[in-house]
Amino acid sequence: MTTDSTPMIDIDPRDMHHLAQAQMNVELDTGDMILNMGPQHPATHGTLRLVVRLDGERVLAADPIIGYMHRGYEKLTEYRTYPQITTLINRIDWLSSFANEVPFIHGAEKLMDIEAPDRAQYIRTILTELSRIATFILFLGEMPLQVGAITPAFYGFRDREHVLNLIESATGGRFHPNFNRIGGLKDDLPWGWTGECRRVLDICAKSCDDFERLIVGNEIFQARTRGVGIITPEAGLAYGVSGSNIRASGVDWDLRRDGPDYLSYKDIDFKVWTHPDGDSFSRYWVRLQETRESIKMVRQLLDKLPSGPVMAKVPRIIKVPEGEIWVETENPLGQMGYYIYSKGSTGPFRTKIRSASFSNVSICPWLLQGIYVPDVVTVLASLYFILGDIDR
Amino acid sequence: MMNLLFASNGIDIGWGTTTAIKTAVVLGTIPAGALILGYVFLLKMMSHMQSRLGPMDPGGFHGWFQLVGDGMKFLQKEDIMPEDADKRVFAMAPIVVLISTFLVYVVIPVGPSLYVRDLNVGVFYALAVSSLSVIGVLMAGWASSSKFALLGALRAAAQLIAYELPLLLAVVGVVMQARTASLQGIVEAQHEGAIFGWDSIGLPFIFTQFIGFGLFMIAAQAELTQPPFDMPVAESELVSGYMVEYTGFRFLFFFMGEFGTAFAFSAIAATLFLGGWTLPGLDMDAEYMKIVGPIVLFTKIMLIAFLMFWARFTYPRFREDQLQKLAWKYLIPLSVINILVTAAFIVWI
Amino acid sequence: MAFKLPGVIKGLTVPFRTMTQPTVTVQYPHEKEELAPRTRGVIALKEENCTACMLCSRSCPDWCIYIEGHKEKAPPRREGGKERLVNILDRFDIDYGLCMYCGICVEVCPFDALFWSPEFEYSEFKIAKLLHDKDVLGEWMETVPEVEPLEAGAVAPKGAK
Numbered sequence: 065m066t067t068d069s070t071p072m073i074d075i076d077p078r079d080m081h082h083l084a085q086a087q088m089n090v091e092l093d094t095g096d097m098i099l100n101m102g103p104q105h106p107a108t109h110g111t112l113r114l115v116v117r118l119d120g121e122r123v124l125a126a127d128p129i130i131g132y133m134h135r136g137y138e139k140l141t142e143y144r145t146y147p148q149i150t151t152l153i154n155r156i157d158w159l160s161s162f163a164n165e166v167p168f169i170h171g172a173e174k175l176m177d178i179e180a181p182d183r184a185q186y187i188r189t190i191l192t193e194l195s196r197i198a199t200f201i202l203f204l205g206e207m208p209l210q211v212g213a214i215t216p217a218f219y220g221f222r223d224r225e226h227v228l229n230l231i232e233s234a235t236g237g238r239f240h241p242n243f244n245r246i247g248g249l250k251d252d253l254p255w256g257w258t259g260e261c262r263r264v265l266d267i268c269a270k271s272c273d274d275f276e277r278l279i280v281g282n283e284i285f286q287a288r289t290r291g292v293g294i295i296t297p298e299a300g301l302a303y304g305v306s307g308s309n310i311r312a313s314g315v316d317w318d319l320r321r322d323g324p325d326y327l328s329y330k331d332i333d334f335k336v337w338t339h340p341d342g343d344s345f346s347r348y349w350v351r352l353q354e355t356r357e358s359i360k361m362v363r364q365l366l367d368k369l370p371s372g373p374v375m376a377k378v379p380r381i382i383k384v385p386e387g388e389i390w391v392e393t394e395n396p397l398g399q400m401g402y403y404i405y406s407k408g409s410t411g412p413f414r415t416k417i418r419s420a421s422f423s424n425v426s427i428c429p430w431l432l433q434g435i436y437v438p439d440v441v442t443v444l445a446s447l448y449f450i451l452g453d454i455d456r
Numbered sequence: 457m458m459n460l461l462f463a464s465n466g467i468d469i470g471w472g473t474t475t476a477i478k479t480a481v482v483l484g485t486i487p488a489g490a491l492i493l494g495y496v497f498l499l500k501m502m503s504h505m506q507s508r509l510g511p512m513d514p515g516g517f518h519g520w521f522q523l524v525g526d527g528m529k530f531l532q533k534e535d536i537m538p539e540d541a542d543k544r545v546f547a548m549a550p551i552v553v554l555i556s557t558f559l560v561y562v563v564i565p566v567g568p569s570l571y572v573r574d575l576n577v578g579v580f581y582a583l584a585v586s587s588l589s590v591i592g593v594l595m596a597g598w599a600s601s602s603k604f605a606l607l608g609a610l611r612a613a614a615q616l617i618a619y620e621l622p623l624l625l626a627v628v629g630v631v632m633q634a635r636t637a638s639l640q641g642i643v644e645a646q647h648e649g650a651i652f653g654w655d656s657i658g659l660p661f662i663f664t665q666f667i668g669f670g671l672f673m674i675a676a677q678a679e680l681t682q683p684p685f686d687m688p689v690a691e692s693e694l695v696s697g698y699m700v701e702y703t704g705f706r707f708l709f710f711f712m713g714e715f716g717t718a719f720a721f722s723a724i725a726a727t728l729f730l731g732g733w734t735l736p737g738l739d740m741d742a743e744y745m746k747i748v749g750p751i752v753l754f755t756k757i758m759l760i761a762f763l764m765f766w767a768r769f770t771y772p773r774f775r776e777d778q779l780q781k782l783a784w785k786y787l788i789p790l791s792v793i794n795i796l797v798t799a800a801f802i803v804w805i
Numbered sequence: 806m807a808f809k810l811p812g813v814i815k816g817l818t819v820p821f822r823t824m825t826q827p828t829v830t831v832q833y834p835h836e837k838e839e840l841a842p843r844t845r846g847v848i849a850l851k852e853e854n855c856t857a858c859m860l861c862s863r864s865c866p867d868w869c870i871y872i873e874g875h876k877e878k879a880p881p882r883r884e885g886g887k888e889r890l891v892n893i894l895d896r897f898d899i900d901y902g903l904c905m906y907c908g909i910c911v912e913v914c915p916f917d918a919l920f921w922s923p924e925f926e927y928s929e930f931k932i933a934k935l936l937h938d939k940d941v942l943g944e945w946m947e948t949v950p951e952v953e954p955l956e957a958g959a960v961a962p963k964g965a966k
Contacts, residue, residue, distance in 0.1 A: 097603075121776075148866035151907035183958070212683055212690060212773030215820050218506035222829055233841035236921060242907050250912065252959035254843065278770070278819040281812030284684050285772050371958030438687065438775050505820035509830040770820050771813065 099437070103132045109444075110451030114428070116440065123440060126432035128425050133455040141415040146172055146246055146382055149411065154240040156419060157453040159202060160195035160396040162231070165244040168415075170326050171391035171404045172246050175384050182328075184248035184374040189327040190261070190365045191231065191243065193358045196396045197268055198227040200355040203448050204275045207348055210445035211288050216279055223271040226264045233257060246382055248375035258366050265359050272356050280349060289345035293431055293443035296342060303430065304423030307398030309447060312350040313342035319394035326393060332364040344446035351448070383410055397421050397453055417456055421449035478572045482561045486554070487527075489719030490712045494523050496758070497765040498715075505769055533704035538601050541701065546599035550702070550709035552592035557713050559585040560720040565640045566733055567749035568741055578639040579631060582724055583624050586679065586717065590616045596710075597698040609698035611776055612681065612688030618783040619678035619685075625791035626671035629798040630661050630728045639724075643732035647740055658736045662729040664801075667794045669729045671787055676721045677764060678783070680714060684771040685779055718761065726756035842950040844923040845906045849949050850897055850942035854918035857892040861910035861919060869903035870910060871896060897939040902932045922948040 097118045103111040111132035117124045137156065141149050146169075153168055154161040166188060173180060180188070205220015228238040234253050235241035243250050279285050295305060297313045310317065318336040320329040337353040339346035384406045392401030398420025407413040424447050432440055499522060503510030515521025537546055562585075563578040565571040575581050590613050597609020631637050634645035642661075649659025662669050678685040689697050699710055726732060733749035734740055774782065831838050840846070857874030873896040879889045911919045922945050929935055 144866055145864070147909050147912075148864070148907075151866055151905060151909065208772055212686070213771055214683070215502075215506050215769045218508065219823070222507050225829070229841070232844055234843070236841075236843040236845040236908065237906065240906070251843075253956040254841075255954040255956055257956050274819050278816045282771065282816045283812050284774060287778055288772055288775060369958060371960070373960045436775065501824065504824040504828060507823050507826070507829050509828050509832070512832060766817060766820065770817055
């Protein structure tokens with residue numbers, strides 16, 4: 065199944081030649097220095113290894129080496145049933161873990177031709193947007209940490225706690241909800257959850273205002289991030305950069321609005337934020353606005369929440385009929401997709417996971433050429449990748 | 457000075473004992489000041505600004521013992537040196553930084569005649585001697601026998617030298633207004649001065665020299681390599697700072713040097729701009745000022761240090777080239793303009 | 806006065822305001838936080854309900870539940886009936902060093918023998934000691950909270966727990 069939701073921008077094949085240029089010869093050159101930002105490093109978000117060749121203060125070439133966290137998800141799914149896989153795929157992007165389950169379960173439901181009831185779709189959307197808020201608030205706090213400000217990171221973690229406690233009261237797990245089931249959700253929401261949710265949304269809105277005042281308006285932060293790490297729309301699309309990163313380069317593309325319908329996004333109004341610049345500052349700014357937009361979306365969803373069951377009629381032993389399906393969704397990190405190939409048993413025969421950060425990081429050789437060494441950290445922080453998402 | 461303290465009670469101590477006591481007091485002030493600043497601002501104020509509590513258990517009452525315990529931990533660590541390091545230079549580098557801190561305390565007055573020496577070039581002596589730490593930084597970078605440490609040290613030295621100028625030029629306005637460069641004289645000038653004829657609070661120079669105050673605070677922040685100017689130190693994330701090969705008690709000396717210098721710079725700023733150890737309305741020469749003076753100065757130091765650390769925890773850091781641009785293109789011209797305006801005011805008003 | 810403060814000055818107010826407000830720290834050993842009733846802390850076993858049907862151990866993604874049982878003859882339910890064979894549970898161990906806290910076992914159990922409890926303070930110094938047998942699992946039944954009511958608009962599924 066193909067999707068024709070990708071934007072219509074012509075990509076010049078000559079933009080692809082730097083792929084070859086960026087291949088780096090890792091033998092020691094006497095003139096330049098090789099700097100290895102190794103797998104253990106305070107500046108990279110996890111076990112990413114970046115081998116950088118320097119000429120004084122400028123980067124000549126950079127080569128990201130991934131795979132230090134490969135856990136073999138696609139192989140694991142070959143030997144597990146659908147509920148077991150739902151548990152495992154929480155851990156791909158662990159900061160917004162509810163959003164990882166959604167495309168997989170959606171794909172399985174489409175293969176089985178089952179539609180989850182409205183209330184389940186609404187609650188799924190609410191939890192997905194809450195995960196988006198949680199992970200973006202953490203980003204808003206820890207990108208300034210990479211740039212040098214130590215205080216906002218604590219605000220990020222503190223305000224994320226409220227969202228995590230909310231998810232915990234509904235699903236039982238702060239980080240790994242494991243709440244989706246084929247046909248709907250595992251449980252309904254506990255008493256008082258919607259009131260608590262509104263209260264938490266107010267806290268998050270205030271937190272966004274704080275970040276805007278503390279960081280976005282700060283001239284030092286702007287001096288560090290404006291004009292640094294510019295991703296042109298053509299190069300970004302050629303490398304498969306998705307999500308807020310490409311929207312910050314001016315490409316108006318959001319799978320919630322432009323892709324095939326999934327969850328309850330067609331029932332609410334929301335704005336897709338873009339920024340024309342494409343530098344690190346615009347990536348920060350776009351995520352800030354998207355957090356605010358998600359808060360508004362959850363409020364609309366809470367107002368419109370229908371009553372009813374949260375689970376459709378499904379057989380006791382779930383066997384997904386034969387078929388193949390490709391489902392992609394707008395995850396907080398970008399575009400995440402699952403290609404499920406089922407042969408009629410209780411688990412898929414083969415799953416291919418398209419994770420957003422893998423493509424986002426692939427732009428590093430092109431992006432890091434010619435920038436200063438301190439800016440490497442800024443650019444990596446603004447791309448916002450999660451290692452579990454890159455390596456799966 | 458101690459003669460006066462004891463002579464008024466009829467006891468005569470010789471010069472040697474006096475100097476020994478003064479040296480001991482200053483040597484004790486450096487770690488005490490560093491500990492107090494570190495605990496109040498780095499541990500407690502930073503924690504509350506970050507919505508958390510900071511150490512609570514060590515020592516029982518809100519974790520006051522934490523830094524003392526950390527110091528003792530540093531002292532018992534193994535003394536490692538890189539194999540190719542120049543051993544004597546490597547060992548001397550933190551001592552040089554500490555010596556420069558110690559020498560600054562020589563001119564700071566804490567009371568009517570409570571100072572080690574009242575030099576009549578006190579201000580310039582203090583700022584000149586504090587720049588000796590640049591030598592210590594370069595020694596540390598060179599002796600570490602590491603390419604990255606040397607680069608980090610060169611960058612740090614460039615930053616420190618670049619910000620010496622705004623630091624000094626910001627103070628020239630104060631000296632012009634006080635007609636003396638001696639710190640005790642500046643305190644007197646602030647106490648006796650008058651704002652357009654209204655003399656009930658004296659004339660703390662922060663009112664007229666607010667540009668100088670701002671420049672001094674920014675330059676002091678850069679001299680201490682604190683955020684937003686801590687690229688040489690934080691670069692150790694990426695390349696290596698000049699302190700990378702230092703562990704144990706040598707690192708403790710660097711740490712004490714940094715916070716001791718912060719204490720010293722706050723004291724100088726309090727003396728130059730806030731009125732020093734005097735309070736308006738109190739008699740400068742009274743006997744009780746020997747007790748009240750240090751307390752007043754300590755309070756003012758805490759205020760200035762609050763501003764310094766508040767900026768430290770809030771701002772991201774500058775890149776090296778932005779830092780240099782700020783110093784050379786903005787701060788130095790601004791400080792020269794400040795001098796000209798002060799001169800104009802003095803001559804014509 | 807339309808004087809715009811530079812952003813660096815306005816930004817200073819945020820940490821200052823945070824400093825004047827109470828902190829969010831919960832000083833853990835002395836104070837404890839209230840956890841939600843659904844929190845997946847530990848799995849408790851109600852032994853009398855368990856029939857050793859092995860559904861939970863088969864559906865565990867990590868295979869961390871070890872069950873052994875045997876069949877015994879039990880007296881007939883009514884007078885003059887046939888003798889029955891019942892499953893007696895010999896061993897029910899959960900290895901919490903492997904457990905992912907996913908909850909599939911609790912969900913698939915048809916006899917309501919497994920429950921979630923918010924209890925989390927059961928750390929050990931050795932990983933091997935994290936294998937807990939049915940007595941310990943039974944003790945944790947006391948910490949299982951009451952079933953809480955659902956949100957307005959919810960429809961309880963048929964045969965809900």
